[in-house]
Structure formats: structure tokens, C-alpha cells
Amino acid sequence: MALTVLPPYLELLNSEQRRAVLHTGKPLLILAGAGSGKTRVITTKIAWLIREQGVDPRSILAVTFTNKAAREMAERARLIDERAGDAMLRTFHSFGAWFLRRNGKAAGLDPGFVIYDDDDAVSLLSGIMEDSSKAEVKQVAHNISRAKDYFLSFDDAELALIDSRRKFRDIYALYEERLAHTGNVDFGDLIKKPVEILRKESEIARRFHDRFKVIMVDEYQDANVAQFEFLKELAGPETYICVVGDDDQSIYRFRGAEVKNILEFPDRFPGTEIIRLERNYRSTAPILRAASSVVDRNRGRLGKTLRAERGGGKLPVLAFLPDQDEETAFCAQLVGNAARTAERGKVWSDWAILYRTNAQSLGFETELLRRGIPYRVVGSLKFYEREEIKDALALLSFLVNPRDEVAFRRVVNKPARGVGSVTVDRIIEEGAEASDLAEAARALSPELSSRAKAGVESFLKVMEEGRALLEEDPFPNDAFDSGDGAGDEAAAPPAKVPAAVPAGKANRKRAKNREELVSGEGLSVCVVCLMRSSGIAAYHQTQDEVSGNQRLNNLQELANAASLYAPTRGGLLEFLEHIELDRSLEDQAETAEERSNAVTLITFHNTKGLEFRKVIMTGLEQGIFPREDKKNEELEEERRLFYVGATRAMDELYLTSCAVRRMFGRTLPVEPSLFLREIDKSSLRIIGETPYGFGAAGTGAAARRAHAPEQGKGVYGNTPRGNDAYNGGFDAHNDTGSWRRGDRLFHDDYGYGAVTEVRDSEDGPVVRVYFETGKELLFLGEQQGSRFTKIGKDD
DNA sequence: TAGTTTTAAGTTTTT
DNA sequence: CTTAAAACTA
Numbered sequence: 001m002a003l004t005v006l007p008p009y010l011e012l013l014n015s016e017q018r019r020a021v022l023h024t025g026k027p028l029l030i031l032a033g034a035g036s037g038k039t040r041v042i043t044t045k046i047a048w049l050i051r052e053q054g055v056d057p058r059s060i061l062a063v064t065f066t067n068k069a070a071r072e073m074a075e076r077a078r079l080i081d082e083r084a085g086d087a088m089l090r091t092f093h094s095f096g097a098w099f100l101r102r103n104g105k106a107a108g109l110d111p112g113f114v115i116y117d118d119d120d121a122v123s124l125l126s127g128i129m130e131d132s133s134k135a136e137v138k139q140v141a142h143n144i145s146r147a148k149d150y151f152l153s154f155d156d157a158e159l160a161l162i163d164s165r166r167k168f169r170d171i172y173a174l175y176e177e178r179l180a181h182t183g184n185v186d187f188g189d190l191i192k193k194p195v196e197i198l199r200k201e202s203e204i205a206r207r208f209h210d211r212f213k214v215i216m217v218d219e220y221q222d223a224n225v226a227q228f229e230f231l232k233e234l235a236g237p238e239t240y241i242c243v244v245g246d247d248d249q250s251i252y253r254f255r256g257a258e259v260k261n262i263l264e265f266p267d268r269f270p271g272t273e274i275i276r277l278e279r280n281y282r283s284t285a286p287i288l289r290a291a292s293s294v295v296d297r298n299r300g301r302l303g304k305t306l307r308a309e310r311g312g313g314k315l316p317v318l319a320f321l322p323d324q325d326e327e328t329a330f331c332a333q334l335v336g337n338a339a340r341t342a343e344r345g346k347v348w349s350d351w352a353i354l355y356r357t358n359a360q361s362l363g364f365e366t367e368l369l370r371r372g373i374p375y376r377v378v379g380s381l382k383f384y385e386r387e388e389i390k391d392a393l394a395l396l397s398f399l400v401n402p403r404d405e406v407a408f409r410r411v412v413n414k415p416a417r418g419v420g421s422v423t424v425d426r427i428i429e430e431g432a433e434a435s436d437l438a439e440a441a442r443a444l445s446p447e448l449s450s451r452a453k454a455g456v457e458s459f460l461k462v463m464e465e466g467r468a469l470l471e472e473d474p475f476p477n478d479a480f481d482s483g484d485g486a487g488d489e490a491a492a493p494p495a496k497v498p499a500a501v502p503a504g505k506a507n508r509k510r511a512k513n514r515e516e517l518v519s520g521e522g523l524s525v526c527v528v529c530l531m532r533s534s535g536i537a538a539y540h541q542t543q544d545e546v547s548g549n550q551r552l553n554n555l556q557e558l559a560n561a562a563s564l565y566a567p568t569r570g571g572l573l574e575f576l577e578h579i580e581l582d583r584s585l586e587d588q589a590e591t592a593e594e595r596s597n598a599v600t601l602i603t604f605h606n607t608k609g610l611e612f613r614k615v616i617m618t619g620l621e622q623g624i625f626p627r628e629d630k631k632n633e634e635l636e637e638e639r640r641l642f643y644v645g646a647t648r649a650m651d652e653l654y655l656t657s658c659a660v661r662r663m664f665g666r667t668l669p670v671e672p673s674l675f676l677r678e679i680d681k682s683s684l685r686i687i688g689e690t691p692y693g694f695g696a697a698g699t700g701a702a703a704r705r706a707h708a709p710e711q712g713k714g715v716y717g718n719t720p721r722g723n724d725a726y727n728g729g730f731d732a733h734n735d736t737g738s739w740r741r742g743d744r745l746f747h748d749d750y751g752y753g754a755v756t757e758v759r760d761s762e763d764g765p766v767v768r769v770y771f772e773t774g775k776e777l778l779f780l781g782e783q784q785g786s787r788f789t790k791i792g793k794d795d
Numbered sequence: 796t797a798g799t800t801t802t803a804a805g806t807t808t809t810t
Numbered sequence: 811c812t813t814a815a816a817a818c819t820a
Contacts, residue, residue: 065810093810118809134815135804187810255809357807379809420796581810605808627807641808664805665811801817 007051008770009044009080012744012754013037020275021045023242024053027269029220029262030244033306034291034647035282035611038244040752040772042216043073045242046087047080049214057086059213061234064091065222065252067582069609073218079774088212092227094581096190099197103204106197109185112573114397114404115580116179116186118145119390123406124182127428128174144172148188149256151195151226181432183403191226198233209236219608220245220265224256232268241269247302248295251605251641253633263302280306280647281744281752281791282611284313286683287653291646294678298636309744309791316646316653318676320688323660323667324619328367330656331616335373335599338614348374350613352600354645356625360618361601374598379606384583388540388551392558393579395534396527399466400572402436415539417455423448427456438463462534469526471568517556523571524563531555604645615649617642620657620673642675650746655684659691739767746789750775 010018020030020041032038046062049055064070070089077084090098101111116124122134122141129137143163152159154172162168179186185193198205215234217223220243223231235241243265250259266272280288285308292306321327331353339347353364361377368375383389391414394407401407405428413419426448427441434440441456448456517537519528531537540551561579565571600612604625619625626638646653657672672694743755750771757768763780770776779788 067810091810190810252809254807359806416797418796422796583810603808624807637808662811797820799817799819801815803813803815805813 008754008756008776009047009772009774011742011756011770012040012752012772013044014279014744016275016277016279017041017044020242020277021048023273023275024240026271026273027240027265028242029265029272029274030242030277031262031274031302031304032244032246032277033280033304034246034249034644035280036277036306037281037752038246038277039069039073039076039218039609041277042218042242042244043077043084044080045216046077046084050081050083050087055214057083058088059211060087060216061095061212061214062087062089062216062218063095064089064218066609067091067094067584069218070094072609076772079772091581092223092230093187093190094577096194096230097577097581099194100185100190103197103201104193106201106204107193108180109193110183110401112183112400112569114184114401114407114573114576115190116184116406117580118187119385120184120406121145121175121186123409124178125171125175127405127409128171128178140168140171143168144175145186145188146256147172148186148192149224149226151192151229178405181403182405183401184406188226191224191230195226195229195233198230205233205236208234209239212236212239214240215242217243217245219249221247221250221259221262222252222257223261225258225261226256228258228261228268248298248304248640249608249644251608251637251644253637259300276304278304278306279309281309281746282650283308283647283653284310284651286313286315287646287649290316290653290679290683291643293680293683294639294646294675295643297678298639300633300636310789314652315683315685316649316655316679318655318657318679318684318686320672320686320690320694321656321658322689323658324363324662327618327656327658328363331364331618331654332367332371332373334616334654335368336371339373348597348599352602352607352610352612352615352648354602354604354607354615354617354648355619356604356627358603364601364618368599368601375601376598378600378602379584383554383557384579386551386554388536388554389558391536391540392527392531392555393576395463395466395530395536396572396576399463399470399530400569400576402438402463403431405431405437408437411534411536412456412459415535417459418451419455419459420452423452423456459534462530465533466526466530469529469567470572471566517552517559520560521563523565523567523575524559524561526567526572527559527562531559604641607648608644611648611650613650614652614654615645616654616656617645618656619661620655620676621661622671622673624661624670625673626675639675657691659689739765744791745769746791747771748788750777752791 006018010021013021014037017037017040020028021044030038030041032041042062046057046060049060050057062073064073070091074085074087074089077087077089088095097115100107100109100113104111104113118141121144122137125141125144126132126134126137129140132140140163147153147159147162150158150162152162154169154176159169159172179189198208212234215231217231222245231241231243243262245262247259247262250257250262253259266274283291288306288308295301319330321330335348335351338350355361355364358379365375365377384393391411394404394410397404398407398411409424409428412424427437427444430440430444431437434443438460441460445453445456517528517531519525537552537555540555544551562575565575602610604617622628625642626635655676657676659669660667661670662668672691677694739755739758741755741758744752745755746752747769750769751773753769753771755767756770756776759766761780765780767779768776769779
């Protein structure tokens with residue numbers, strides 16, 4: 001290797017990672033195993049392109065699948081080079097929305113569209129399928145959504161692969177017509193429509209090819225067909241494309257993800273180079289062994305050999321427990337014990353409790369609350385699914401788009417204004433002819449009963465007044481539709497209030513048990529006014545008094561969230577878009593400390609891209625995980641999900657499996673998960689009563705059962721004081737002492753880093769470490785046993 | 796039509 | 811067991 005001195009941020013990388021970062025020219029496919037540092041590769045690559053290659057940050061597009069990943073990527077890239085903040089880092093869907101706001105006109109789309117979520121789509125569909133049950137409507141809505149994922153329109157022949165019924169095709173066509181008439185889009189459209197536009201409008205395509213010279217995609221294994229097509233259309237002849245993924249971590253088949261995308265990438269992009277990242281820096285060897293032994297059973301995979309760079313480590317613990325109450329107690333105790341014996345801070349955040357379905361979080365929440373252990377639940381914030389929130393959002397949506405029949409139907413008669421379903425149907429029907437629903441109502445008003453007429457009029461008046469509350473947009477002339485849709489982002493309205501006082505937190509505190517809405521800054525003023533004048537606030541307030549709910553407080557919460565946006569139409573649109581595309585309320589609802597000092601409760605799906613020191617995987621039972629109805633391909637996906645969950649763990653992994661589980665109020669006996677059988681017994685430390693027939697030694701298990709201690713509380717009664725009792729003979733050896741330049745490590749406080757210099761002093765060797773946060777620190781090499789974990793070095 | 800009671804149904808996973 | 815949908819009454 002040449003003797004050139006590398007910039008320190010490249011020192012953090014191993015040779016393959018570095019090769020991936022320095023790669024240019026042909027398309028690049030990075031097959032990155034779990035914990036192999038793929039995010040680091042992407043962020044470093046972005047920074048390197050800007051710094052060393054003189055690439056304009058604005059010509060870089062990096063796409064992820066979750067908002068969290070997008071945020072993290074932006075943050076980490078900025079740490080290396082500030083200018084990376086100007087690159088476009090978004091989720092596929094958010095980028096699609098950005099595209100459509102500027103170029104939707106080419107598909108007859110007004111830039112002021114609102115994004116319909118799945119519920120809204122169902123609501124719209126039920127207007128078409130009038131005499132179908134709710135379940136049928138949902139099924140069709142799901143199929144339409146799948147069709148869009150596969151880039152299939154209602155007139156495509158392949159549509160039969162999704163749903164072959166003739167009726168389906170007709171309904172899909174009707175749905176599209178109806179949706180177009182509302183002027184809104186659904187989730188699938190955010191990807192599908194841009195592709196259609198790029199194919200039809202060569203001028204727009206050319207602009208985008210000019211603008212984006214570099215396109216990177218993270219978690220590529222989760223891309224669906226439509227997203228693949230999007231990528232292909234965005235890439236011009238000069239565009240450098242780099243995708244990163246891991247076929248073993250593909251867990252979104254159910255929403256259209258196609259592993260084929262990653263398998264066939266080299267065929268679709270000729271000349272593709274492939275780089276494999278197979279060194280795992282995150283997990284200890286025993287954890288990786290257990291995780292791999294499950295996913296190894298899958299047939300449809302590229303296959304790779306993921307090597308643990310961290311030696312030593314404890315065996316994963318498999319705990320057989322009587323029921324789910326014992327399971328929650330076990331988890332709480334495990335976490336609590338660790339906290340008691342820990343010397344260092346931030347213990348709670350070391351832990352994550354994983355479950356298959358969101359419903360399972362409830363038990364853990366109750367138990368942790370009871371024991372005073374701080375926790376946070378990731379995802380599944382049903383906040384936006386609450387009735388009052390949906391009502392409020394419907395009001396706001398109708399405000400920006402008076403053709404939104406779904407929103408209209410939801411709130412026109414709430415609170416009761418004497419406008420029944422018959423009247424609503426007639427107005428919407430009339431709306432097919434009119435430019436918007438207000439006009440439709442006016443046209444129809446001579447035929448309405450005086451009560452219905454008065455009700456509709458009062459509703460429309462409220463909306464008129466609401467519209468008047470919004471200030472003029474600073475950029476008139478429809479700022480979204482700047483001439484150069486792919487070009488200057490500065491033309492977009494700077495809708496966010498720049499010096500936004502974090503009014504949210506303070507307001508919420510004040511609003512506790514308050515019986516009136518308080519407005520804060522910016523858009524929240526308008527939101528509060530509208531909630532009041534529409535009667536929604538009063539309506540839910542009354543409901544609160546009856547049933548003791550917190551609905552008014554929830555409305556307050558929503559208003560607070562709005563305070564960060566400008567009180568203009570543009571600001572409102574941005575607010576609504578943000579809510580549709582990123583429902584994790586995390587930013588507003590949690591302070592940094594709350595986040596950093598709490599146990600994480602999370603679904604397996606949501607853990608992708610995350611890591612924790614200690615992970616508990618719960619509910620490992622047949623029927624729960626994997627679900628009973630899973631077989632073949634779907635079972636393989638469940639295996640991958642198991643793999644994803646297990647590889648989140650850095651130091652310790654626990655698996656729990658109950659003998660019985662409560663479902664639908666009934667308590668049923670359950671079998672241990674198939675996946676537990678797929679792990680070699682010697683790779684696990686089993687505690688609790690091994691169920692009959694588990695593993696090869698059936699008779700042994702039976703014998704053990706016969707002599708098992710009295711059933712009841714305390715199967716794990718001899719639980720360790722500290723988790724050290726689970727050590728199982730393995731010591732987490734840190735291999736301190738002989739540090740060498742180029743060694744990589746994980747520091748408890750500073751994260752991942754690399755040794756850039758070693759020298760001797762009176763107190764022994766001193767090492768200089770460069771961290772990926774950009775920090776560079778000196779340490780005394782011999783005293784860092786408990787703070788550092790060596791994670792292998794480059795060869 | 797509004798609001799209440801009765802009955803049935805249902806749990807994946809998410810942008 | 812909890813929630814949503816259908817059925818029923820005022």
C-alpha cells in the first residue's frame with residue numbers, strides 16, 4: 001500500500017470499507033453484513049466526495065427507508081464535513097413528495113396536495129365499494145397499495161399477479177379517478193408518479209440528471225419494484241450509483257420489498273462492481289454464531305461469511321419461562337439487576353426489549369412503570385391514529401385542499417351540525433362536477449333541508465375563517481413550482497420558523513389538565529383557533545369529561561408541534577407532510593436525556609439499523625414468532641427478522657420463550673419457536689424449565705421436567721445478582737495493553753474510533769484515538785480495560 | 796339522525 | 811380481553 005497519509009476519518013475504515021469509499025466510476029453494490037459499518041461507509045463516502053473529489057454537496061442524493069436513518073446519516077456525515085448538510089438526504093417517500101411538489105403539474109397534480117395514509121385510502125375506497133364489508137375494503141386497499149409498490153397501474157396485464165379478479169381492476173381504476181379528483185396522493189403515488197413523470201417528460205428528467213451526480217441508497221434490500229424504477233429514471237448517463245444492502249436483512253416483503261432488486265442489481269446496471277463487507281464489529285462471536293445459525297437455514301440467499309471481530313463474549317441466554325407475566329418480570333429484573341451493579345452511567349439505555357407485535361409492549365410498559373424503570377417505546381406511537389388527532393388533521397387538510405372528500409366526510413358533521421350521511425353523499429356526488437366541495441354544497445343548497453343547509457354553511461364558514469387566519473406565503477406565485485424543479489431548493493418556501501422557540505415543551509407542561517387550548521408560536525396559533533372555532537375542541541372536551549380521556553391534551557400536543565411551522569399555507573402543507581411521512585413524535589416528545597437514559601421497547605422491525613449493548617428478544621414461541629401461518633418464503637423472512645434482532649446486540653443477548661401465552665383473553669399452551677431449535681445447543685446457555693421435546697435429547701428433557709422444582713414463581717429464582725452469573729465461562733476480554741496504530745475500538749462514551757498514534761510516556765503507552773464523531777483524544781493505553789472494546793484491526 | 800346497546804371480530808410487521 | 815361494526819331505540 002502506498003505510504004500516503006490518509007485523512008483521519010479514513011483511518012477508521014478497514015480495507016474493504018476504504019475501497020468502497022474510494023470507489024468511483026461504475027455502479028457499486030456494497031453487500032454489507034450486519035454491523036459491518038455500512039452507515040459509516042456511506043457517510044464517509046459523502047464527506048470524501050465533497051472534500052477530496054470536489055463534488056458539490058447539492059448534487060448528492062442519499063436515500064434511506066426511515067426518517068431516523070436519514071437523520072442519523074445527515075448528522076454523521078456532517079460530523080466529518082459540515083458541507084454534507086447540503087446534500088439531499090431523505091427517505092424514498094419524502095424525496096418523492098419533494099419531487100411531486102415541484103413537478104407534479106406534469107401529471108396534473110396541484111402542488112398543494114395532501115398525502116393520504118392507509119386509513120384515508122380505505123375511507124376513499126369505501127365510497128366506491130358501497131356494499132362491501134370493511135374487511136373487504138381493507139383487502140382491496142392493501143392490494144392497490146401492493147400494486148403501486150410493483151409499479152402496476154390498473155391497465156397493466158401483470159396486475160393479475162396481485163389480484164386476478166376483474167372487479168379489482170375496475171375498483172382500482174375508479175379509485176385512481178376518485179383520488180385524482182381529490183387532488184391528493186397516497187403513499188404509493190409518492191414513488192409511482194415521479195417515475196411516470198420522469199419517463200414522460202424528458203426535460204424534467206434531464207434537469208434531474210443534471211442536478212444529481214451521485215445517488216446512494218441505504219438498506220437497498222428493502223427497495224420495492226417502483227423504487228427500483230425510480231432509481232433507474234433518476235440515474236442519468238453520468239450519474240454515479242452506489243447501493244448498500246444485505247439480503248439477509250430484507251424484512252419488508254409484505255409491503256413490496258423485492259430481494260430480487262439486490263440480487264439482480266448487477267444485471268440491471270451493467271459493469272457493477274461488488275464489494276463485500278463481512279467483518280462484524282458490533283457483536284461478540286457467540287451472539288453472531290447464534291444469529292447466523294438461524295439465517296443459515298434459509299435457501300434464498302446470496303450467502304456470506306460474517307466474521308466476528310470481537311473475540312470472547314458471553315453465550316446468549318435462553319430463558320424458558322412459564323408465562324408472559326414471568327417474562328415481563330424476568331426482563332425487568334434483568335435490567336434492574338444490571339443497573340444495581342453497574343459502575344458506569346447510562347445503564348438503562350444499554351438495554352432493548354424486542355417483541356414481534358406492538359401489542360406485546362403493553363405488558364413490559366406496565367411492569368417497568370411499576371418498578372420505576374425508565375423506558376421509551378419506539379414506533380407504534382398511536383398518537384396520529386387517535387380520533388381527535390385525525391379529526392384535527394382532517395380539518396387542516398380540508399383547509400388546504402377543499403376537494404378532500406375524505407377529510408370533508410370526517411369532520412363536516414363533527415360536532416353534530418345536522419348533516420347526516422345522506423347529505424354528505426349528495427354533496428360529494430355533486431363534487432364530481434364542481435371545482436371543490438364548498439361549491440358543490442352551494443350548488444346543492446336549494447335542495448337541502450333547512451337544517452342540513454345551515455349545518456353545511458356553518459362548517460364552510462369556519463373553514464373560510466380558518467383560511468383567512470393563514471398569512472400570505474413569503475414566496476407568492478406558488479413557490480413550490482419554481483421553474484427549475486430539480487434545481488434550486490432556495491425557491492422552496494422557508495416555511496419553518498427560523499428562530500422557533502421550543503415552545504412545545506413549556507406549553508405541554510402548562511397544559512396538563514388544563515381545560516382550554518393554549519396557542520404558542522407560528523402555525524400553532526392557527527391550529528388552536530381552528531380547533532376552537534370548528535367546535536372540535538369543545539366536542540372532545542365534553543367527551544373527556546364523560547370518559548376521563550386526555551383528548552384535549554392531545555390536541556394541545558398537536559398544536560404545539562405546529563409551532564415550529566410558519567402560519568402560512570406553505571407552512572401548513574409542510575406540517576401535514578411531515579406528519580404523514582414521519583410519525584415518530586420523538587423530536588418533540590422527548591428530551592435528549594429522556595432518550596438516552598431509558599430502556600428501549602421496540603418491535604423487531606423497528607430495530608433495523610440500531611444497536612444496543614444488551615438485547616432481550618421476547619415471545620420466541622411458535623405462533624408468535626414465527627407466526628403460525630408462515631411458511632416457505634415468508635418463514636425465511638421471519639428468520640431474517642430474527643437475525644436482524646439478534647445482530648443488534650453488542651455484548652449480551654437474551655432470548656425468552658413462554659410455556660403459555662394469553663391470546664384473545666384465553667391462555668393457550670405454546671411451543672418454543674422453531675428458531676430456537678435451529679441454534680446449536682452448545683451456543684446457548686439455557687435456564688428455566690426446558691419444555692418437553694425441545695432439542696435432541698427428548699428423554700433428558702422429560703427427566704428434567706419430572707425433577708423440576710415446584711412450578712410457580714421463581715423458575716429463575718436463582719437469578720444472578722449481576723448479569724455476571726450468566727457469564728457461562730466466557731470472559732469479555734478486552735485485549736488491552738498492546739495497542740497499535742490502526743487498531744479499531746469501541747469506547748463506552750465516545751463510540752467507534754481508530755488508534756492514530758501510539759507513543760510511550762512515563763505512565764506507560766499513550767494512544768491517540770480518532771473517533772467518528774470527529775473528536776480526537778489521548779488515552780493511557782493500559783488503563784482502559786473497561787472503557788474500550790477492541791474490535792479487531794486491519795490486516 | 797343521534798346516540799346507545801348488542802354482537803362480532805380480531806393481532807403482524809411500516810413508509 | 812379489547813375494539814370496531816352492526817343493530818336498535820328515542
